[in-house]
Structures are given as C-alpha cells and as structure tokens.
Amino acid sequence: MNKLVASVSDAIKDIHHGATLIVGGFGLCGIPENLIGTLKEQGTSDLTVVSNNCGVDDWGLGLLLANKQIKKMISSYVGENKTFEGQYLSGELEVELVPQGTLAERIRAGGAGIPGFYTATGVGTLVAEGKEHKVFDGRTYLLERGIVGDFALVKAWKADTLGNLVFHLTSRNFNPLAATAGKVTIVEAEEIVQAGELHPDEIHTPGIYVQRVVRSVSSEKRIERLTVRSGGLRK
DSSP states (O other), X not given: OOOBOSOHHHHHTTOOTTOEEEEOOBTTBTOOHHHHHHHHHHTOOSEEEEOSOXXXXXXXXXXXXXXXXXXXXXXXXXXXXXXXXXXXXXXXXEEEEOOHHHHHHHHHHHHHTOOEEEESTTTTSGGGTTSOEEEETTEEEEEEEOOOEEEEEEEEEEEXXXXXXXXXXXXXXXXXXXXXSEEEEEEEEEEEEOTTOSOGGGOSBOGGGOSEEEEOSOOOOOOSSOOOOOSSOOO
C-alpha cells in the first residue's frame, strides 16, 4: 500500500512515446514542475497533453513544447506562450481548444467513468463543429466526451504514503480532477507524511486514485504576470 517512489525519474520512467497526459495546474499555479522537468530530460515525445494551459516559454509545460515533445494540446487558454503560437501557426502542433468549464467537466466525467455529457456551452460556435447536437426542453445542447489519460501528473501540497492528498488554496485548481482521470496518477508533493498523520477531514483526494507519490525536489513559486496597484491614496 506504500505508494512512495524514491525519485522523480523513477516515478515517470514508464511514460511512453505517444502517451496521453492529464496535467494539473492553472497558469503556473499548482503545476507539477519537477515531473514536467524530468519528463523533458527523459525525452518522451509525441505526447497528447490535456491541461488548462501550456505554461510559458521557459517554464512548466512550455519546456516540453519548446523541446517539441508535445504532438497535441487539449486546453482552454494558451495566450501566454509564444512557442505555442509559433508551433500552431506552422502546423507542428495540433490544438483542440475547449471552453474552460467544459474542459473541467470532461476531465471530471472521465474520472467518474462517464463517457459523455450534453452541454449548451459552445453551441453555434466552432467548438460545436462535428459534434452531436440534441434538443432538451427546447434548448440545443452538444455532446462532449469524457477524457481519460494514460497518466495524470498532479501537484499536491501534502501527501501521505497511501496517496491521500491535500492541496493548498488556489493551487488546488485542476489537480483533484486530473488525479481521478489518469489510468496511472503520479503525484509530486511538497511534504510527505506517514499514513494516519492527515486528518480525514482535510483530505481533498483519497489515495484510491493515486498510484505513485514522490517528494518535490524543489518548489519554485513563479508568477505569470505580476500585477500590483499603483501607489498613492485615492481622494
């Protein structure tokens, strides 16, 4: 039952070429940066990556993108990454843009064993092209498919050796959803404690969803775009 893995490289060594990854995080908040960095060093390519966004040019998933390890992105927001833009416009990168709420629900559905669901989001737009439409109570909905990954890469604040996870504030974001939707879920945690040390009421994701836990080698708190108020008092 002990899911602790000795090193980050051991945790991701069986991620294979052509795998589909579901990766937690929002912007640069709560991203599994050690797993991503080691995956870059491993050189695994032709990846399909499901994540809200693709990091920035020099950090997060942007590292895999710059190394041309990603074949396809299924994501919601990609506006902070010039490499992404260049590869998409040149035809090197396949992109499936998904409304953010729909993306979250597709991941949740995949983790819950739900093959698809109907939503009104995207009806009448490019998002709806090629998808089944159905009318309920006079309103048109389109069918969206649940997403399951070969692997899920997740960042937690705390984990115990059984794989129970606690997330910290906004770094929770897509991580609990991603954790449920991978056939193999790999977690890097800033702190790892023994089984029984986490109070049951503070656990956000139960260990049944998690196969491997590894300690974060480092945890760099980057900010995509620092915005502060101007100085002075208003009259």
